[in-house]
Amino acid sequence: MRALLSRFAILTKLHWVTWGVLLVTTLGLVLIVVPGDLVRISLIPWPTSWEQQCENLRLATNEMAYAVDPRERNQAAMGAPRVATKVYQHGWPSPYLARALVFKVDTSGQVNRAESEPRIQFENTFSQWGGSMHHAVSWSNYDNWPFEMEGWLIRPWSLLLDVVVAVAILAAIGGLTEWRMRRDTGLLRFGLIDLLGGLTVIGVALGFYVYHANLQRIEHLGEDFSFVPTYNIEGGFHAGVHYKGPQWMRKLAGNQYFLPLLHHVDSVSVRADENWKSIYGELPKFTYMTSLDARFQLPLAALDLVEQCPSLEHFALPNLDRDSPTPLSRQGEPLFQIKDLPRLEKLNLISIRLRGDAYSAKQIELVAAFPTLQRITLEGAAASQEEIEKIKSDHPNIEFFVLPDPQIFMYPSPTPTIPIR
Structure with missing residues (x-):
């Protein structure tokens, strides 16, 4: 137990720059792993096994919403549907959670749940062909975060994989930053190895572009x-x-x-x-x-x-x-x-x-x-x-x-x- 605590005690000795880098990296990983994306079935060439599971979740949750009041199904048959269910998937590199949200208008016309609006969005030219007038930032939308759900599907092994990958990324970036800060060159002094590392990063970015x-x-x-x-x-x-x-x-x-x-x-x-x-x-x-x-x-x-x-x-x-x-x-x-x-x-x-x-x-x-x-x-x-x-x-x-x-x-x-x- 003491050996384990001594390992965690190393964290208290990290350089303040390392803590800053870890904080920024953690924020980025949270935005990648936690908010969800709307699941759209890939009809071409055909849905994946996970997409089929998400579609089954959507249909089952939609059926449960109608079962609360059968009159809503009759109303939907005569006009616009009163129940709409969407499924969001969460996780990277492997989705670990599918979450169903029901957007519902009851028989009296009252909206029980309306879709949230993204806090950040930008205009686009898609309106010229009938698409959305804005490009929305998904993680700025309340519905994309796993705060509410009417139905859900979880894959524990995928969740474990995502956690392991996130921890490995943080450990690698934190270790590299701490090694750089503890060298004799200090924070604002750069050596040949820093030049080679910077050129490598720039070269990879330019090659990618x-x-x-x-x-x-x-x-x-x-x-x-x-x-x-x-x-x-x-x-x-x-x-x-x-x-x-x-x-x-x-x-x-x-x-x-x-x-x-x-x-x-x-x-x-x-x-x-x-x-x-x-x-x-x-x-x-x-x-x-x-x-x-x-x-x-x-x-x-x-x-x-x-x-x-x-x-x-x-x-x-x-x-x-x-x-x-x-x-x-x-x-x-x-x-x-x-x-x-x-x-x-x-x-x-x-x-x-x-x-x-x-x-x-x-x-x-x-x-x-x-x-x-x-x-x-x-x-x-x-x-x-x-x-x-x-x-x-x-x-x-x-x-x-x-x-x-x-x-x-x-x-x-x-x-x-x-x-x-």
């Missing part, structure tokens, strides 16, 4: 880019842009849009027109591009360029119809056909989307055998429900989703996606 700035230049993200999630680079090139930087940096900043340097193209939709060679030629340069949608047609020569994309994981193939084969494009280029499916195994995809009735059970079975594949989405495939169930039983590691034929969207409202478990 140059790397991301060059990526944005390659991705054609100019200075006037407003970071709307999707935009058109060219007529046949539709790109999706999202934050790709460290999560701790985003949480500390309070909003991903305060870090424009770290937004990159992660999804692309390409329509094969006369410029397809130049468009597909750009794709291998997109370091963060994980999703590609080949609209309408896929020139076979473009597949050579797709194989060079470093991070591609999700691939949506063009619609292939048995009744109207189109072996050549308007430019006379050979197009991707059913017989070319085996080439896709080289891509090491996680998910694939097959469109059109040219895909029978035989072709679906071939794709399901790809070793890295985890999900297959079918739109208007020629396989029956029984055939798909048989393929599912043969490949239990594959998750199947079945959508209607793409042409049905031209007429009645589409039915929701139906998962096959």
Whole structure:
């Protein structure tokens, strides 16, 4: 016991500068670890296991809120919903807490809970496309702090991991600062090792900046880019842009849009027109591009360029119809056909989307055998429900989703996606 107390006694001997650095670092860690972020389900490519747990928590909490007074459900069926539930996740590097808040208007019209307003927010240009008029700092919002909850989900091991990481960061920074203060050079005197350390930090920061700035230049993200999630680079090139930087940096900043340097193209939709060679030629340069949608047609020569994309994981193939084969494009280029499916195994995809009735059970079975594949989405495939169930039983590691034929969207409202478990 005395040995343990003697170790803690070292803290009383720390230099006052060390205490200042520890205080600032602790404040930063609190803003990173404690306030929560609103959980939004990632439908593309699909929700993670944690996001699904958070969604189940939201639905269960929402159901409990309605169960208090069933009349509210009837009121919601006739008009605007009277109960809205949001889930916030807390923790870094691993979320340890999901917390559900119910925002409710009772049958008399009284607001039982209203959403809080952030104390810090800045104007933005998103109102030009219908988004929010302000960028809010998340940790300046009362609702983001774990003060209230109607439902909750906790992961103890994640909490332990977060605490260990935070303590390790404080110990490393505090130890380094104390070592610097206790050296013979003192507080305001600097030696060669200080110069080398400062140059290293500056070099890493400049390298980080140059790397991301060059990526944005390659991705054609100019200075006037407003970071709307999707935009058109060219007529046949539709790109999706999202934050790709460290999560701790985003949480500390309070909003991903305060870090424009770290937004990159992660999804692309390409329509094969006369410029397809130049468009597909750009794709291998997109370091963060994980999703590609080949609209309408896929020139076979473009597949050579797709194989060079470093991070591609999700691939949506063009619609292939048995009744109207189109072996050549308007430019006379050979197009991707059913017989070319085996080439896709080289891509090491996680998910694939097959469109059109040219895909029978035989072709679906071939794709399901790809070793890295985890999900297959079918739109208007020629396989029956029984055939798909048989393929599912043969490949239990594959998750199947079945959508209607793409042409049905031209007429009645589409039915929701139906998962096959």
